[in-house]
Amino acid sequence: MKIIVIGTGYVGLPHAAVLSEYGHEVHAYDIDATRIAAYQSGDADSIERYVNEPGLADIVAENLGRYLFFTTDINGIVEGTDVFFLCINTPPNRDGSTDMSYYLDAIHHLGGLLGQRQNQQRVVLVNKSTVPIGTARLLESVMREHGVENFGVASNPEFLAQGNAVEGSRRPDRIVIGADTAEDMQILRRLYSQFVNHVRIRYLETTPETAEAIKYVSNTLLLTYISFWNGVGARLAEAMPNIRMEDLKVGVTADARISTWGSYVSNGAGGSCFGKDIQSLIYQLNRAGRKTDILQAVYNINEYQKTYLIDRAIHEAHFNFNQKTVAVLGLSFKKRTNDMRDSAALGVVGALLSRGVRAIRAYDPLAMDEARRSWFNPDKNHLFERISYHETAVEAIDGTDALYISTDWEEFRGLARTIQATARPPYLVMDGRRMLPDFDMLVSAGYDYLPVGGPLLHGWPASDAPYRENGSTAAPIAELRHVPA
Ligand SMILES: NC(=O)c1ccc[n+]([C@@H]2O[C@H](COP(=O)([O-])OP(=O)(O)OC[C@H]3O[C@@H](n4cnc5c(N)ncnc54)[C@H](O)[C@@H]3O)[C@@H](O)[C@H]2O)c1
Structure with missing residues (x-):
């Protein structure tokens, strides 16, 4: 299949590289020309300056010019594309809401190009960025605004963990696809054919809104585990004599119902996702008039830590x-x-x-x-x-x-x-x-x-x-x- 990945950061580059390993024709596009030049060089040091992930530079070098192409100009290559993946940064605003400006720029640009294409074969536009619930619907309306025809929208959230991005893309624990039509589900099933019937990988097809919500609930639950151990386990062992933190963890997580993941104590969880995603979920729920006490406590503990x-x-x-x-x-x-x-x-x-x-x-x-x-x-x-x-x-x-x-x-x-x-x-x-x-x-x-x-x-x-x-x-x-x- 012919695929265009828009945005080539921590998510877009591993995703494009791993798709190219499976023999798809993958074009990775970014507005950052120095980043694209570094990737085009195939040189490991230059690539790792932008995204440093074990094994990634090798995959890029192996597939460069054969299955994987980099560009700062997609004008000439949209014709005949089956699937677009949007892997754009969606940072937080000061009020916790999601800054959608980069994403909106990208989809308006794309809509303008797709509105003028000659070949009217079905094209699916897929959100891989973590975006507020309802964004697939927004994407659809922007495409309509630009007169795009014969397209579908989908949500396919990314769950990779940084430091393990290549493995996370090659062998994810799940692929979640939220789309409206059987036709679009079928296109994405073809694209992810190596995962569809995999014994260990859960392949879930659902609505776009459910897929968007799965990403937010997953990340905030992970942060909840971390904040629980920091806010309860660590506090106990700091305040009371003779409590051994490591033994406390082993004893508690021996219960099969309790997660071992997250049962470490630390100076808080950082990275570009946990903090922004929980803030965004708080914002989205507050706007819907719902209480967010548990999320607010989890966020506060993590920041304090x-x-x-x-x-x-x-x-x-x-x-x-x-x-x-x-x-x-x-x-x-x-x-x-x-x-x-x-x-x-x-x-x-x-x-x-x-x-x-x-x-x-x-x-x-x-x-x-x-x-x-x-x-x-x-x-x-x-x-x-x-x-x-x-x-x-x-x-x-x-x-x-x-x-x-x-x-x-x-x-x-x-x-x-x-x-x-x-x-x-x-x-x-x-x-x-x-x-x-x-x-x-x-x-x-x-x-x-x-x-x-x-x-x-x-x-x-x-x-x-x-x-x-x-x-x-x-x-x-x-x-x-x-x-x-
Ligand atoms: N980093 C992670 O571990 C991770 C994991 C899961 C999901 N996500 C989500 O994936 C999305 C991307 O995250 P990231 O960490 O890869 O971000 P990033 O900042 O590393 O990369 C984003 C890229 O998009 C490019 N870009 C911005 N506007 C563009 C435009 N109009 N056209 C083309 N390219 C454009 C930027 O130049 C940049 O290279 C975010 O929504 C994030 O929440 C990230």
Whole structure:
């Protein structure tokens, strides 16, 4: 089949690449010319600068010019296309609603082209972007506005997890198709033929609105698991003596009815989807006059979680950040990606700067270029000049008074030894991901260890660490900071 994928970011590029592996003729179109030039080069480093996913650059290089084509101009190629996939960014507005401007630009442009096509074969326009419920209907009306004939609209939400995008596209747990007519269902069944009768992959055909809702309910339920463990499990183990977080998880999730996924505690879930999708669902339900208490609580807990370890450092460890140098290790929102959108590290760095740190020494195995882009903007905030960028964790830790682990990169599991070899106590280790299995070694060597989901462990001697503020009183954690409404 001839397919055009519109938007070639974290969703569009893996989707286009994997479809091309199955022998479809796939044209991937984007308005970002530098991005398209990078993909057209077939060079792994250039491709990964935009989307860094294991195995992706190889698939692109293998299929480039045979089954996979990139372009910044679709005017000449719409004729004869069977299916268009819309993989456009749909970021949040300040009020939580979805910013549809990029999507609307794309569909009006497409409508204009399709309205003038010569060949009137059936064409299906498929939303892969996460879009408010009712958007397939909007797409349909925009096409009618442009006089497009013989078309169908469908919703086919994307469920891939970043860091695993290729596998998620090759072997998804489900394909959800929401369409109105048997004819369009049939076209998409042909396109996804390798998945339709697969024993493990659920192939679900439903209405466009149900498909759109499945995406929002899935993402908010996943965030609910995460916020439950952060808001209940972690709080318990931090507040009560002698609770072992890992044993708590094993004991609770032994019940087959309880999800093991999400049963970890962390400094919150970042990425471009969870936060924006739950805000959008809150907005959509509020507009429909429905209560959203549970969603609001889940969102608040997740946002609070991103920086609350800094508050615990001040109130429990009595750490005074003023004029201190702090290493921040892990900048991407999770391991195996260079994506920093909504990453906890953004909040952590902001909180540290506002607490008056002298310097932040940053390190991430993949996201250094991304970080330089995020924080290189002296006009926006001259405090960003206090951030320096380092090639290794050892280099970042050197000369610091404390460190903060923000991302769950596996290489951080061995940090206890690195810290001991590089920094001298008094020294505070804030562990936002519970990454240090041998933290006790650090504590007995005199380092202070403050993990999410566990109490502060004082290194010896605990009482006279000079970094502490004299006379500061510890406040109960629940009252530390105002949780945003
Ligand atoms: N990132 C994820 O893990 C993920 C997972 C599931 C669903 N989604 C959803 O998929 C959609 C895309 O997300 P993403 O992370 O790939 O976004 P992204 O920002 O990485 O990519 C979007 C791409 O669309 C391009 N674009 C914007 N306007 C365009 C236009 N008019 N014509 C052509 N191209 C245009 C941009 O240049 C960009 O390359 C969003 O709705 C998102 O919520 C994302």
